[in-house]
Structure formats: C-alpha cells, structure tokens
Amino acid sequence: MRLPRIACTMDMELTIALCAYNSAKRLPRALEALAAMREAPAWECLVVDNRSSDGTGTLAAELGARLKLAIRVIREERPGLIEARRTAVEEARGRILSFVDDDNVVEADWAKNCVEFFAAHPRCGIAGGKIDAIFEDPASRPADFEKMYAQALAVRDMGEVARPLTPPADDPPCGAGMTGRTEVFRRVLLEIGCRLSGRKGKALTSGEDTEIGLLIHKLGWEMWYAPELRMGHVLPASRLTREYLDRLIAGGARSAAWLDYLRGREPGRGRLAYLGRWARSEALAAKMTMVGWMKGKKHPQASRFGFWSARYRAEAAGYLEMAMRQPARRLEKVLAAEMKKS
Secondary structure (H helix, E strand, O other): OOOOOOOOOOOEEEEEEEEEOOOOOOHHHHHHHHHOOOOOOOEEEEEEEOOOOOOHHHHHHHHHHHHOOOEEEEEOOOOOHHHHHHHHHHHOOEEEEEEOOOOEEEOOOHHHHHHHHHHHOOOEEEEEEEEEEEEOOHHHOOOOHHHHHOOOOOOEOOOOOOEEEOOOOOOOOOOOOOEEEHHHHHHHHHHHOOOOOOOEOOEOOOOHHHHHHHHHHHOOOEEEEEEEEEEEEEEOHHHOOHHHHHHHHHHHHHHHHHHHHHHOOOOOOOHHHHHHHHHHHHHHHHHHHHHHHHHOOOOOOHHHHHHHHHHHHHHHHHHHHHHHHOHHHHHHHHHHHHHHHO
C-alpha cells in the first residue's frame, strides 16, 4: 500500500489536476481556459509532469505566472498515466478532484459546477459531463466521425439531463473531465490499487479511467453523467485518421478481459478458461497475420488485417494476465474489507 506524500488538509473545495506528458504545445490553451473561469470557489491547479522531455513543467510554471494562476508543478518520474493520476491523488488538497487533460478546454463555470454538483449529490463518488469536439482543422473532420471516432476519442453527449450511470449498461466517465471526491479516489488508487497503466509514452494503452470508475462503483458510490460539467476536446488532424483510430482501439483491447469482469458482464473464471481464451485470441492473431502476408501490402484491406492481428494479440495478453494473476479473488476480498469501512 502506498501512503500519501502529504497530509490531506482538504483546506479548499477543488483541485484541478492536469497529468501531462510532453504537453508544451497543448498546455497553453488548457491553462488559459482555467484562468478564465468565473465564480470559482477556492481551488488549486496541479500539473503533474509525467517524465516529459520538452520542458512541460517549466512552461507550466511560466504560464501560471503570466496568467496569474497559482500552479503547483510536480514531477513524476515513473512513466504511465496511472502513476501521474496517483501522484495527483496523493498531492490534491481539495475535497473534490477534477482531472482535466492537456487538450481540454473547460467552460467558464467548470469549477463552480463541479463543487455544486457534488454538494447536491452526496452519494456520487465520480462524475463526468458533456465533451464537445474542437477540430484544429475543421476540414479534417471525418464524415463518419460520430459513428466511428467520437466514442474512442472521448467525445460525449448523453443529453441535457443528469442521470446515474449503472454498469454494465453504462460505462464510467472517461478520463477527460473525470471528477470525484478526493477521499474516494485515494481509497481506490492508493489503498485498493489499479492494475491498468493507461498511456505510457507513445503507447496507446488505455482503460485505467474505466477501471477507476468501476472500482468506485463497486465500493457502493454512485456514478453520474452531469451535462453541466462541459468542456471541449481539441482534436488535431493526426488523430482523425483510420490508422490512428485502429491503433487506439487495438491498444485498449488488452484491458477488455479485466474491465468486463469489473463491469459484471462475466463472473470470475478459472485459470483454464482464461488460458483457453488466450489461445483462441493468439490463434486469431496468427491467422490475421498470415492472411495479411498472403494478400500482400498492396491489397485494399491490408491495413485491416494488421489491425485485427494487433487487436487479437492485445486481447490475448489481457486474458493471459487474468489467467496468471487470478486478480478477481484478491480484489473481492479487498473490496469486502473496504465496504465495511463505509
């Protein structure tokens, strides 16, 4: 169990945390939006520099001074988004903790609405809101954006009415704008622990935000969609290609087995069951690799064969982890112990 680095003073209402990796180009717009918030309660801005090599931490401090925005910059040398999130959870001084990405542009009433929503919903442990797409180049918007890209790129619109999210029909809020009670985040990330790493460098692995939300729900807290928590998500043209989308989906496939267990879609299975799924996924990956090789790179569907091969390989790795670690039994014991504390 990891212990907090500082005492939890909880002397302010809200901490807004930006977990940043090589974010020098994206950070200014995100921090300018935070500086422009109005009617904000007592809050702090925390930038976790996750082993950046482009001067992200120095730039954040300089922008804070220019924007008259009090920013605490903390360097986290351990790579991985989950490590940056743990650091933010350890260091947060606010009762509510809101994760805002370096490519997010919050509305002017973001801080005010975060605090008011949780005051009005005392059983809510985690919430997320409406996320609009902001295209850096409007001409780069794919014709099938809503159908193919929006969900994968954390663009959300579930209407104008707040409602609870209940697994397995509903997934938790995505990491962009994920907001919750700091004490609850600490129980999940520092005491129970998460097994998914999230992004590491250029690797498009994902799922740690979904894991956090599902664990919070398993502890008996409610999850909510709150449309008043509204932000924009800046999307460069480089993320609006089918190649990037395929890499993103394949990178997230490794977490599928574990997340399906947490969602309640599948009960805990024995080691042999997971080994069987591992073997099946490995066989499918090999088949797609072979078919792609036989068809050749000039085949119209060559990239699709590569995508399915990568996706099945990632799924196989996830099933193998489930078989070798048998995490379900340990988790249920930990959750049962945590529930007694509630």
